[in-house]
Amino acid sequence: MGSIYTNAHLTLAATSSDTPKMGLLLPFQGAECVRIHGETVSVRMETHRELDRMSEPLNTRGWTLQEGVLASRIVCFGKEQWLWKCPSRYATEDGLIDGPRDFDGGLIQWADIVQQGPGEDGENYLRHWYRMVTNYSSRDLTYQSDKWNAIAGLTDMFIKLTGYTYLVGLWEEDLANGLVWEAKMRGVIREPGSIPSWSWLSVKGGIKGYVHTTPTASMIELLQSNLQWKGTPLASPLKVARLTVKGKILQATLGARSVTQDSRHHVLAAPGSDEIFGEALLDSKLPDGAEMPTVSCLFVIGVPQKEYFTLLLTPAPDGEGDGQDKGMTRLGIGVFWTRSRFYSTRTEGELILEKASEATVVLV
Numbered sequence: 479m480g481s482i483y484t485n486a487h488l489t490l491a492a493t494s495s496d497t498p499k500m501g502l503l504l505p506f507q508g509a510e511c512v513r514i515h516g517e518t519v520s521v522r523m524e525t526h527r528e529l530d531r532m533s534e535p536l537n538t539r540g541w542t543l544q545e546g547v548l549a550s551r552i553v554c555f556g557k558e559q560w561l562w563k564c565p566s567r568y569a570t571e572d573g574l575i576d577g578p579r580d581f582d583g584g585l586i587q588w589a590d591i592v593q594q595g596p597g598e599d600g601e602n603y604l605r606h607w608y609r610m611v612t613n614y615s616s617r618d619l620t621y622q623s624d625k626w627n628a629i630a631g632l633t634d635m636f637i638k639l640t641g642y643t644y645l646v647g648l649w650e651e652d653l654a655n656g657l658v659w660e661a662k663m664r665g666v667i668r669e670p671g672s673i674p675s676w677s678w679l680s681v682k683g684g685i686k687g688y689v690h691t692t693p694t695a696s697m698i699e700l701l702q703s704n705l706q707w708k709g710t711p712l713a714s715p716l717k718v719a720r721l722t723v724k725g726k727i728l729q730a731t732l733g734a735r736s737v738t739q740d741s742r743h744h745v746l747a748a749p750g751s752d753e754i755f756g757e758a759l760l761d762s763k764l765p766d767g768a769e770m771p772t773v774s775c776l777f778v779i780g781v782p783q784k785e786y787f788t789l790l791l792t793p794a795p796d797g798e799g800d801g802q803d804k805g806m807t808r809l810g811i812g813v814f815w816t817r818s819r820f821y822s823t824r825t826e827g828e829l830i831l832e833k834a835s836e837a838t839v840v841l842v
Contacts, residue, residue: 480548480631484588489549493536494557502555540619544632547610548588565590585613588635596640603640604652608687611647616662616684622669623715625679630713644712645703646719647679653721654696654779655688658787658811662686665742665762674719675807676789676841681761694779697786698725701838720805721841726777726834728788730812732758732770746775746812748833754819755830758790760810775812776839777831786831788812794842805840 483489492502511518534556536542546552554561559571565587569576586606596602610632619625633644642649648656659678666683668675678685688694706718733745733754742760747753749772758773775788791806818830 480544480635483545483548483631484550484635486549487551489545489552491536491542491546491552491554493534493554493561495555496535504555504557538618540614540617540624540628543585543610543614543617544629546585546587547632548635550587550589552587563587565593585610588632592639603636604649604655605689607636607649608656608689611678612685612687615678622682626715627713630710633712645721646674646677646705646716648677650700650703653700654698655694657698657778657789658688660686660759660811661742661761665760668762673716674721674842676721677719692781694781694787697777697780698723719842722838723776723841724836724838726831727837727839728755728775728777728830728834729772730755730758730775731772732760732764734770742810744770746814748818752820756785756812756814758810758812760790761808771809773809773812774806774839775814775834776806777814777834783816785816786814788814789841791839791841803840805842807842 490502492498492500494504495501513519537546550564552561552563554563561571562569566578567576568578586609591603591606594602597605611629614629619628636642637644640649640651642651644650645653645656657676661681662684664683666678666681666685668681672680674680678687700721700723702720702722704718704720704722705716708714708717729749730746731749733747741763744758744760746755746758748755755775764770771792774791776791777786777788779787781787788811790809790812792809794804794807796804814830816830818828818833
């Protein structure tokens with residue numbers, strides 16, 4: 479599928495059509511003629527800003543992300559005018575936009591990614607990947623089982639371009655940063671049996687991928703990966719998805735008090751103590767009345783002189799281990815300060831990392 483759009487001379491996109499039956503050429507509001515100070519002028523609504531936004535019907539569909547990225551030349555048919563997109567030109571029919579750039583966060587095209595290259599810091603491809611999967615996660619799919627397949631063409635192109643090893647929406651070469659994706663405001667839904675919990679591909683709902691804007695240091699070592707696909711690799715769900723990693727772990731308790739107005743945010747405290755480690759950002763809201771659990775916090779990345787990002791883990795339910803170590807499942811991510819605090823005094827406490835112990839963990 480990916481090669482079809484990559485090799486196409488021109489792709490026509492029914493951007494503003496709600497269904498295939500609506501076609502490309504929609505009725506539009508023409509210019510209105512009015513008199514101003516004795517002169518007749520034509521006035522029309524400013525529509526060039528809407529043509530490439532996520533709110534357009536075509537841009538809300540999961541399957542169309544890789545089509546929009548991989549196509550080298552696109553004509554977008556909007557409600558009021560057309561838009562031309564290619565790596566060298568981005569132009570609207572009314573002439574208000576005409577230049578070598580995208581607008582309002584429109585999707586970058588594959589040819590432009592290749593032309594930009596890895597960048598001075600070597601992270602450019604990864605930046606584009608995380609931005610695209612953040613966009614993709616907010617799109618709709620009629621069948622959630624298509625989530626792997628609808629991005630498989632783009633994934634395959636990334637593998638060929640970078641030589642990276644694919645790990646279910648993440649990359650082995652950037653595993654630590656990939657693991658700390660965050661659920662957006664409404665949280666995500668994890669269907670029973672969907673695996674792996676550590677990948678954003680296993681959940682339904684918008685996520686934010688880590689974009690390389692601040693230097694980070696990986697705090698984990700990947701010892702082994704075990705991926706077994708139910709069907710075609712890259713394009714089907716998995717029957718086994720296990721990562722064995724080594725790193726530092728610290729036990730913590732979720733505080734009942736939220737850090738923000740978001741009901742998925744909690745303080746992270748030392749078990750049985752007023753000592754505060756940081757904050758927890760859960761993937762989904764805990765059920766009302768649920769007991770605040772103790773979680774295992776796996777330190778994943780560190781931001782020098784600032785904070786640590788951890789995975790919040792809990793033992794996998796019985797029956798998910800398939801005769802092996804049943805492993806640990808993800809509840810969300812934690813943001814730890816470099817030093818603990820006591821809320822009664824707000825003074826700095828002990829160095830948090832010194833409280834953690836080395837361990838090997840199986841993520842499922």
